[in-house]
Amino acid sequence: MNITKTLDAKGLACPMPIVKTKKAIEGIESGQILEVVATDAGAKSDLTAWCKSSGHELVNINDDQGVFTFYIKKG
Amino acid sequence: MAEKKKTNIILFSGDYDKTMAAYIIANGAAAYDHDVTIFHTFWGLNALRKDEKLQPKKSFMEKMFGKMMPRGANNMPLSKMQFLGMGPKMIKGVMKKHNAMPLPDLIDMAKEQEITLLACTMTMDLLGLKKEELLDDIEYGGVAAYIAEGEDGAINLFI
Numbered sequence: 204m205n206i207t208k209t210l211d212a213k214g215l216a217c218p219m220p221i222v223k224t225k226k227a228i229e230g231i232e233s234g235q236i237l238e239v240v241a242t243d244a245g246a247k248s249d250l251t252a253w254c255k256s257s258g259h260e261l262v263n264i265n266d267d268q269g270v271f272t273f274y275i276k277k278g
Numbered sequence: 279m280a281e282k283k284k285t286n287i288i289l290f291s292g293d294y295d296k297t298m299a300a301y302i303i304a305n306g307a308a309a310y311d312h313d314v315t316i317f318h319t320f321w322g323l324n325a326l327r328k329d330e331k332l333q334p335k336k337s338f339m340e341k342m343f344g345k346m347m348p349r350g351a352n353n354m355p356l357s358k359m360q361f362l363g364m365g366p367k368m369i370k371g372v373m374k375k376h377n378a379m380p381l382p383d384l385i386d387m388a389k390e391q392e393i394t395l396l397a398c399t400m401t402m403d404l405l406g407l408k409k410e411e412l413l414d415d416i417e418y419g420g421v422a423a424y425i426a427e428g429e430d431g432a433i434n435l436f437i
Binding site: 213217222224253257 | 305310376
């Protein structure tokens with residue numbers, strides 16, 4: 204997978220992972236991949252819902268002992 | 279592109295915790311690309327007060343109100359467990375530990391995300407709050423301003 208940009212949202216609490224993800228995705232082109240790393244326990248459902256509603260594709264989620272890595276393809 | 283969805287929040291409460299909830303929802307909705315407006319009325323106006331001591335011309339009653347109400351978001355009390363001021367200190371400590379954003383930062387973030395902060399002018403008059411006491415770059419309005427936004431709002435909350 205070709206990652207265009209990585210956002211480190213580790214340690215950030217709600218609502219910051221979503222707010223920062225939105226900002227980060229504005230900086231890439233449609234079809235490019237944004238990688239987001241977050242530790243907020245709610246981030247999994249938050250980002251999943253956000254992608255669905257905002258028209259981006261959540262390609263994959265990795266859960267490594269509470270460190271979530273999301274791969275989001277911009278819609 | 280489809281028209282943006284709208285989120286409207288009426289902030290009536292002057293409590294730190296409730297205001298925090300309002301601003302977290304507002305910032306979240308802005309990240310969903312909603313047009314977001316927070317209508318501050320009654321005690322909720324205190325979130326928009328400047329921290330500094332200002333002395334605009336006021337009647338006796340207005341001065342009393344001004345003294346009794348918190349000056350700005352950071353000085354607002356909790357809705358529960360106030361404990362004569364210990365509560366807010368405790369919760370701010372816990373928030374720091376958990377990396378939660380303090381309320382004044384959430385308000386800055388709201389401005390950065392172009393959330394409309396609106397002050398209700400009728401209750402400003404009742405509480406004796408003047409425009410120069412409130413944050414710059416906010417808007418002013420009344421019930422019609424809320425209804426206009428609220429009638430096609432996807433989310434409408436009263437906090």
